Amino acid sequence: MTYQETIGYLYDRLPVFQNIGARAFKPGLTTTRELCKALGDPQDKYPTIHVAGTNGKGSTSHMLAAILQKSGYKVGLYTSPHLKDFRERIRVNGAFVPEDFIVKFVDDQKSNIDRLSPSFFEVTVAMAFSYFGEAKVDVAVIEVGMGGRLDSTNVITPELSVITNISFDHMQFLGDTLGKIAGEKAGIIKDNVPVVVSEDQNNEIRDVMVAAAKKANASLIFASRVYEVVYQGVREGKMLIDIKDKVSGSRVAEGLATDLTGAYQLKNIAGVWAAKEVLISKGWKISEDALADALQSVSAITGLKGRWQQLRTQPDVYCDTAHNTAGLTLTLAQFASVSKGVKRFVVGFVGDKDISTMLSLFPQDAAYYFCQPSNMRALKAKELQSMASEHGLLGKAYENVNEALEAAINDSLPADAIYVGGSTFVVADIKSL
Structure with missing residues (x-):
């Protein structure tokens, strides 16, 4: 098949949530695990960072990928849905997955697709894991599709879990209270894997996160308790910010610029900053210069579009x-x-x-x-x-x-x-x- 024929096959053969909604929703990890097993479990062959949340998980994933890339690492990035091109979902150092890889992957996996009847999303997740393995990435940032606990991406055991925020969306799948939705998002928390929650929103959500982290023996940081991202205006199309440490009262960064100018990014950046600190504590090399270069050019580095x-x-x-x-x-x-x-x-x-x-x-x-x-x-x-x-x-x-x-x-x-x-x-x- 040609590339266009392959993409047509995926859309025609597999249930696609963005097109048909609930009928394409396949909660559970069994099919994804089977697909990955057939591929040799590539998701276990490189470190990962898992990002969930109702809003902001895409921006957060792109910022973390940009920071790691500017720090010299080869970075895989999986996000969904795509805006213009299917290949946006799977990138290495900002470059789309090649068309010929997609054609070969689908051709090789047709028997498994027929046997397992996966969803479109399950196939794309397995495709991303396989490509990142073939590309020999140093780390992959993986954005959750929906929820967390039963999301196809949740077959990984990451270096770090990040949960941006909790609000009402997809209630028919995730629950009709913030507590229930938080429980689904907290499902990405793994045993002994540190977790950063970007916003400390309310008692209902906080209690769920604390309980999940305690059960998993995972260290937990509410970024908004520790850091305040202070808006300093816009200059030459970039938002200027300072980072304030709420505990000491000192400013740990001043005059940072970012090309992501949406006001909501102030909350996301607090989570990204806390995540960066956790990664450094685990031995990842992230310099101040790399951080500053990454934040001011996230869109150019990773191809992020459509956020303010x-x-x-x-x-x-x-x-x-x-x-x-x-x-x-x-x-x-x-x-x-x-x-x-x-x-x-x-x-x-x-x-x-x-x-x-x-x-x-x-x-x-x-x-x-x-x-x-x-x-x-x-x-x-x-x-x-x-x-x-x-x-x-x-x-x-x-x-x-x-x-x-x-x-x-x-x-x-x-x-x-x-x-x-x-x-x-x-x-x-x-x-x-």
């Missing part, structure tokens, strides 16, 4: 992959401060989310351009338009995000600002991304 990314100016256009109540709360608050002109929103959602709650976060004194992602789970733009009107959000419906964005730009004066988002898949459809 500015696409143009006059009018300013920002996109963000925030796709749940907690994530949108933060990005919409930041968007409210970016311009004195008219605020315009190009928004679309997938249909199996809590759309009504998310719509309640958007301001009524703004212009709306409703669209739908090119995804089988998409909420139709006309239906979204109707739902939004019940929240006082008025605008026209468009077939896709690019038509909606073009209309918003055409309607704008230079001082206006446009937000594009609501779903990862809406951002993925932007031609100029």
Whole structure:
């Protein structure tokens, strides 16, 4: 098969969560373990870092990969879903997995795919582990797909576990309380493996994390208790920050710059900083210069896209992959401060989310351009338009995000600002991304 035929086979033969949702969800590790066993368990042949969380796990994974790469290590990075190209999911030192590897892997594993009937995600996880082994990486950063305890990635025993935060998302799979969701995320905590939790959010979540770490005899750090990331403004497109040690009151870093300018990154960076300290304590060599170089060029080093990314100016256009109540709360608050002109929103959602709650976060004194992602789970733009009107959000419906964005730009004066988002898949459809 050609590469395109191979990708077509994967999408046609295997259940894909991003397309069909719950019907593709296969909780449990048995199939992934069988796939990995057939490959010689490559995931056990190099150190790994496991990253879970409701929001921020992608950014955190990319930052850690960038820091380790700038420190001289050969770094594998597995993330999902992809925005533009399937190969985004599997990278080594920022470079996509080669097409010929994917073709050969799928051809070699067809008998196992037929025998085990894995999900699309299970195959991609096994593919990533195999490629990282073949590439002889020094370390691989592995982002959880959903939850943690029953996620396919949870067949690894990492050097370090990181959990960014807990909020409501995928409740039909992970539970309807923060405590239940935290329990699923805490499922990545392994015996005697240190864990960093980026945010100390509340007693309910804290108790779950403490109990899980105690049961596993794993050291636990709540990064937000130890470090405060202090915002110092934006200069030349980079966010300037200081890192304050809350225990001593001293600043352990001053004048750091990062190309990830979303305000929510302040919380993620606290977790990354704590994770970096744990890695250093375990013998990993990470210099101050490598850290500074990595943070200011995360997107260039790892190819991260769609996290509070500015696409143009006059009018300013920002996109963000925030796709749940907690994530949108933060990005919409930041968007409210970016311009004195008219605020315009190009928004679309997938249909199996809590759309009504998310719509309640958007301001009524703004212009709306409703669209739908090119995804089988998409909420139709006309239906979204109707739902939004019940929240006082008025605008026209468009077939896709690019038509909606073009209309918003055409309607704008230079001082206006446009937000594009609501779903990862809406951002993925932007031609100029």
